[in-house]
């Protein structure tokens with residue numbers, strides 16, 4: 038049962054007078070009486086303002102920005118509806134059930150513009166508010182650019198997660214040359230249910246998400262499989278790093294490269310994935326590199342095969358052509374290159390060429406060995422849970438771009 042208790046944390050940001058433009062005459066001065074926010078995570082952020090003037094206040098606007106990586110700085114402006122008066126009390130709620138949510142710990146900066154009948158105007162000083170998941174009492178552990186937040190269990194869980202994060206970053210740099218450029222925040226939820234409670238429209242199988250433009254990762258621990266955290270951290274951290282390294286306004290990475298790198302950095306492919314590869318080879322039903330460049334199927338088995346193939350494609354490129362070429366490929370994608378052009382520039386073959394070479398590689402690797410019997414639960418379920426949030430991002434067109442991936 039997801040805890041639905043709503044805890045309103047009233048953040049008293051500022052009260053009384055905030056700012057007086059020098060042009061305002063004393064008799065018409067605009068006084069800010071109250072300027073507060075309260076968080077109702079993850080559904081909304083409430084803004085409250087009271088103000089006073091000698092003449093009617095006729096116009097109130099709220100402005101806010103969200104701290105995340107984007108191609109252009111966007112300031113949102115909200116026109117507040119109210120009845121003009123000398124004393125006003127207004128409120129506005131950013132309803133994230135309508136706009137899509139924010140990850141925990143996101144900084145929102147806001148300010149108000151208030152105008153009266155005499156055209157006097159007051160602009161409040163910008164205030165930063167952290168949109169925290171205040172349903173829990175968080176502790177944190179920071180080492181260099183990584184901060185881990187947790188609220189459940191011993192500090193050792195956070196310490197082990199920190200070690201796993203560092204190992205994942207080291208391995209990624211070794212394989213691809215890509216390194217974390219900005220601070221990363223990792224939120225550990227005690228279980229999948231708690232994690233789902235942090236999302237606006239949770240799915241039963243959501244187990245973790247990388248909010249790449251925020252540098253934030255949320256993970257739901259699986260108490261029965263403590264080792265799964267290492268794979269989940271490696272996977273999601275890889276998404277953060279790769280998103281930073283290839284950030285550009287022109288083109289997204291082919292899905293096979295993005296997911297393949299994340300899967301490859303987890304470690305050896307798990308049995309349920311290799312079995313799907315063997316099955317696809319036996320049935321001559323490998324998905325083409327061209328198809329794998331688009332979002333994966335919404336069907337679980339087909340999607341899992343796509344993840345398995347992607348991991349194997351990246352393994353093929355790294356093992357045969359090395360770290361330097363992979364780093365070049367990422368840098369060319371950072372320039373917004375098309376998929377074929379990038380491959381040709383670095384490797385001398387296009388998507389179809391890669392398809393042919395890789396098919397030979399994977400068929401040789403997997404054809405001889407039989408399908409093991411360890412195909413089904415519980416490890417299968419665990420992986421479906423972990424990967425499915427990514428599928429969600431591929432199929433949910435309504436989700437804002439920053440919500441997932």
Ligand SMILES: [Zn+2]
Nearest residue numbers: 272296299427
């Ligand atoms: Zn992924």
